[in-house]
Amino acid sequence: MRYVIIGAGAVGGVIGGRLAQAGHGDVVLVARGSQYEALRDKGLRVETPDGPHTHQLPVVAGPEALGTLRADDVLILAVKTQDSAAALAAWGPRPVEGGGTAALRLPLVCAQNGVESERLALRTFQRVYGMCVWLPATFVEPGVVRAPGAPLSGMLHLGRYPSGSDETARAISADLEKGLLEAPVVDDVMRWKYAKLLANLANSIEAVSGVLTSEEGIALFRRARAEGEAVLDAAGVAYASQDEEKATRADKITFEPFDSSPRGGGSSWQSLQRGAGSIEADYLNGEIALLGRLHGVPTPINDVLQELADEAAREGRSAGETSVAELVAAVDARCAAIVD
Incomplete structure (x- = not known):
């Protein structure tokens, strides 16, 4: 072949x-x-x-x-x-x-x-x-x-x-x-790709606010993932569990630094760093938003992440220009608006 x-x-x-x-x-x-x-x-x-x-x-x-x-x-x-x-x-x-x-x-x-x-x-x-x-x-x-x-x-x-x-x-x-x-x-x-989709909900956070190292950023990702899981469950979409993913990968893939370069971010982070002009948020956080609308599940967290990632790409911003605190504040404001 x-x-x-x-x-x-x-x-x-x-x-x-x-x-x-x-x-x-x-x-x-x-x-x-x-x-x-x-x-x-x-x-x-x-x-x-x-x-x-x-x-x-x-x-x-x-x-x-x-x-x-x-x-x-x-x-x-x-x-x-x-x-x-x-x-x-x-x-x-x-x-x-x-x-x-x-x-x-x-x-x-x-x-x-x-x-x-x-x-x-x-x-x-x-x-x-x-x-x-x-x-x-x-x-x-x-x-x-x-x-x-x-x-x-x-x-x-x-x-x-x-x-x-x-x-x-x-x-x-x-x-x-x-x-x-x-x-x-x-x-x-x-089923494996939907599990990866849930993990990729972190991509917009990373792209907008920088490589995920802070507890505040990780906590925001957990909220986005929990929202994503609720949407997939409502839609009846099967996905591999985190335990199954961990057991399958085991210690087969670990990060092994081999030069002095700092570790960069994932695909969305790289898109902003390269000034690509587009980003895949519409097909990651946006997939959760789409399914949420189809099945009556609000998705304020992923809505905001999608919107801000798209905005950063359109405006040619570099990765990490928005602080995690600003991102969390925008998410919290959207969630509060839904409650009200």
């Missing part, structure tokens, strides 16, 4: 790099702008506790550069969810050798936070797979990504969407596991 990594940023870069390091020769990276130029000119540098690894992999700026896709291609969608619709529209109609299109014939794996991309993909793609990405990774600079996890770089639960598993999922898993990425094949991948 050839892996086409659509979105060779932090997560996509680490997946592509680990596949290449494990000896999988057929990996194509898809990137734009300065990332495309750096990957083309200097290769992909993946910094990990077992050393820096540079891979000279084929890189393209879009599907047109690949021409007709191969029948054994696997598309790994690793863009942010807010960019999914454009990527799906670009890749779905591409012709595949032997006839048909990518949407008709090729497997598409959604290696993303949130739970919306799989649903978007299934409107046009017939073979959609969900991937729950537990993969601490950072976009350092164009062409350079960092993965501090050890002894494994990450854990990637994988399965058919909306449910089930098959030989394709098992083949993908086998390739990933050669590269220090554990990839359990499960029939209920969305």
